[in-house]
Amino acid sequence: MLNIDLKELLLKIAHDNDLAAFQKIYFLYYERLLKLACSFVKQTEVAEEIVDDVFVKIWANRTKLNEVNNLTVYLYVAIKNQAFNYNQVNRIICVDIESVGFELKDISNSVEDVLITAELAKVINDAVQRLPEQCKMVFKLVKEDRLKYRNVAEILNISPKTVEYHMGNALKTIAAAISDLPGHHKRGFKKASAN
The missing domain is CATH 1.10.1740.10 (RNA polymerase sigma factor, region 2, helix turn helix motif)
Structure with missing residues (x-):
């Protein structure tokens, strides 16, 4: 560090x-x-x-x-x-994560690509906002804060398998949202790997 x-x-x-x-x-x-x-x-x-x-x-x-x-x-x-x-x-119950960072790779700077990237980011953020709260938190800690699954498990007091389960669900939800985009082939979205 x-x-x-x-x-x-x-x-x-x-x-x-x-x-x-x-x-x-x-x-x-x-x-x-x-x-x-x-x-x-x-x-x-x-x-x-x-x-x-x-x-x-x-x-x-x-x-x-x-x-x-x-x-x-x-x-x-x-x-x-x-x-x-x-x-x-x-007595505040809900957790709201307004911004989650994503890595978009291999995208050129053409106007069309910039618009696609903005649309993709919006779709991804909307999909993340619809995730259940714990799933959203796991996704944030892994993708934005770049923590390892075992560290996220320790922080949230859950098992590493539960972290893996939540990441799988989050990525499936995001992939489904991306696949709904017309003409989009999921390029540029970096899938998280178990670490």
Whole structure:
């Protein structure tokens, strides 16, 4: 991750109370964690508070950071838990993911291709919005955040097979939506592989 040795930073924070190392981790993860929190609570201001609260708790418990094996999973689980706590207190049930990133490959820059790409992106996003909530979250974590299936399973407290099942359903739904496009041969859509 940007040639930064996370284990070394965690040790500096845990043993030396190194605020500069803590700030590096904060800035390295902030945007991704904010997106994740927004997908749970749908309010940017609340999501910012959740991310900041998680980092405050991490700083308060920094002596235990040397026990963390996978910082990304640790932070994602902390964000998920904090967001769920917020939603429970405020009785917010639904999760809405407004934007999911997709990789479109081998598309030239002709006007026709740009229009096809925009239409394809809209169809894909509409299909993703219709997915069941947990399936949508799995798809977001795998495709947008590029997490491995086992990490997504750990974050969402489900089995890797369940992650695989949700990804399969998501990809089938998206493929069906794409196949409905007139004259479209599914070019450019990169299928996720089990990792």
